[in-house]
Amino acid sequence: MKKVLSVVLLALAAVTFFFSSPALAGDAGAGAKVFSANCAACHAGGNNVVMAQKTLKKDALEKFNMNSLESIVTQVTKGKNAMPAFAGRLTAAQIEDVATYVLNQAEKGW
Template identity: 65%
Template sequence: MKKIITVMLLLGIAIFTFIFGSSALAADAVSGTKVFSANCASCHAGGKNLVQAQKNLKKDALEKYGLYSAEAIIAQVTKGKNAMPAFGKRLKPSQIEDVAAYVLSQADKDWK
């Protein structure tokens, strides 16, 4: 049952993102900056990855590892993976969405 709810939640997020496009998420990038600075920058400052350098937050790496979408970033931040801890219990879903918007906006600008 828990798995079905998780799948439905992720599907709902995917549908929302598809309907409203990345421009809806871009409005939250400013808030995402603050959340990213407080929770992610210790490992990912400037789009880098201090634990696994090749798995950084640059656009080409995000595309290579299948993470160049809000849905994928939201899932990764929420659940964690490998060395990355899960933030699903520490951050609100809206904060995680804001971080995804921020990461995508910065990746598009090559973190400059």
Template identity: 60%
Template sequence: MKKLLSVILLGVALFTFAIQSPAWADGDVAKGAQVFAANCAACHMGGKNVVNPAKTLSKADLEKYGMLSEEAIVTQATNGKAAMPAFRGRLKPDDLKNVAAYILDKADKGW
């Protein structure tokens, strides 16, 4: 009986976590696609990087450079870094969240 209860609880826990949305799902992916097309695609079309081809928006590169979270992407886009311009004041916080959600979604799907 104890083993059966443990299996059931484990099944419920796995099911709960399996249907939970990813941590970066705070943003709206569809709206993020529009923001990306208008502000990011010139340098990052298709997840590439025309300025620094080694730092793409692929999942592997995002993970390698510590950008595999909504917060990290929002911080980078807000403040800029190296050749990446700062979008503080040009994009609203919700726009930045949405574009981060879009980037993570596309990276997860392989662009």
């Protein structure tokens, strides 16, 4: 009986682990405020006023390998090309929050 119960619990844990979407580390609500104050001037509605093809829309994030929390955190922290670095202006927590917000919004279609 213990073996059967152990197998059922293990199977349930495996199904939960493999079929659940990953939890994002940041707070999307706080990230929305950070985005509004620091990012919306160039990225309103998920667009990009500087480089039109590099939007924050899901397909563009995937195309440019920016569809993970880590890649967005790196981009916001260090900057690249026309994107300024925010490491000195935002805390690590704020950057993680805004990255979470961007990924959530991309999933929703902005």
